[in-house]
Amino acid sequence: MIVSLKDALRRREIYVAGARRWRNPEEDLPADFEDNRDVHYENLRQPLDATVFIATLKEAMRASMAACGQAVARNKSGGTRVKSHRGEPRWHIPDLGKLTVPENLRALHTEVAARWGIIDLLDFLKESDFVTDFTDAFTTVATREATPREVIRKRLLLVLYALGTNVGIKRVADGGRHGETEAALRATRH
Numbered sequence: 001m002i003v004s005l006k007d008a009l010r011r012r013e014i015y016v017a018g019a020r021r022w023r024n025p026e027e028d029l030p031a032d033f034e035d036n037r038d039v040h041y042e043n044l045r046q047p048l049d050a051t052v053f054i055a056t057l058k059e060a061m062r063a064s065m066a067a068c069g070q071a072v073a074r075n076k077s078g079g080t081r082v083k084s085h086r087g088e089p090r091w092h093i094p095d096l097g098k099l100t101v102p103e104n105l106r107a108l109h110t111e112v113a114a115r116w117g118i119i120d121l122l123d124f125l126k127e128s129d130f131v132t133d134f135t136d137a138f139t140t141v142a143t144r145e146a147t148p149r150e151v152i153r154k155r156l157l158l159v160l161y162a163l164g165t166n167v168g169i170k171r172v173a174d175g176g177r178h179g180e181t182e183a184a185l186r187a188t189r190h
Helices: 002-009 037-044 050-073 103-114 120-132 151-164 169-175 182-189
Strands: 081-085 088-092
Touching: 002 151, 002 169, 120 151, 151 182, 169 182
Parallel strands: none
Antiparallel strands: 081 088
């Protein structure tokens, strides 16, 4: 359910009322777009003919792919290369190691800790659900719901925690004393 919702938002099949990034795509176009299409295209520096746009885009992609191929061939791609895995070509990207934390992010962490202290995300999710009951908006894709709603609520919060912290469902299932299995959490995520 969560994955389907995320994919539909990205494809702009659905939108969130009042949101900025995920708003109704019809609101993105100027009201006079159809009447002044040529003016708007000129401002965007795009051709009116779709075939010219596609041909230009294809050419730019071919040039980029050729430059990438030359960089890999000359070993100027930062260690990125094409390897064979079970007879299939695969991109191999080297591990960059731990990157330094930017100063602005460090300052942001300090300010958040100074204002609100350390708040566990799972506690935050649970309190938010207690106040708003947002987990009731998640419904099953099946014809009926056999699992009690409180169990589903707990599983949804654990899945959202696993996805939100990038810890992963396996680690959340293995690391907690909540009594939920990895299979149950993955089924809830789906």
